[in-house]
Amino acid sequence: KNEVEQSPQNLTAQEGEFITINCSYSVGISALHWLQQHPGGGIVSLFMLSSGKKKHGRLIATINIQEKHSSLHITASHPRDSAVYICAVYAGGTSYGKLTFGQGTILTVHP
């Protein structure tokens, strides 16, 4: 079983819909990233959080440390949101600079 699990693996939505992507992890962590990857490869950091909730524009990320679970929400989705969304964690201890990644969620938003 992977240390970081995302669901769903594929998600199709119509423009304007509210989207939720979930991430569960089985290890102790110091922080969690939500990342976005478009075709062509580059990865963009959307959020890093270690507790509570963060909001940036139409994106909201939450984390529940006790339940080892995080969610990424996209309000009023748009076709330009189509990308792969990846959850990644910094484990504690001496895992310097090492992110452990989920398998990614492929999001397609249709106009």
Added chain:
Amino acid sequence: KAGVTQTPRYLIKTRGQQVTLSCSPISGHRSVSWYQQTPGQGLQFLFEYFSETQRNKGNFPGRFSGRQFSNSRSEMNVSTLELGDSALYLCASSQTGYTEAFFGQGTRLTVV
């Protein structure tokens, strides 16, 4: 503020050759991590450097090595290339190795 810069963006090499990839971190960031991304294995951690010292290493063979210079720029070297080394290689920089990571655009390596 300039982002993380990786060069080159694309490379084609022949089996048995060696290759060096470069990563320039965001100014002020002292931690540089390297990752390999393949369709089958996803994103996997190679190693991390902080202030010219390798602090952490993933489960890759010794053919994969790296170094970091005093200006925090990092290079990754792969010797005796194999077909399975074809992948997108990404570097990420952060201030400490535990703060927010910022990724480069990646170097796409094809081994033929």
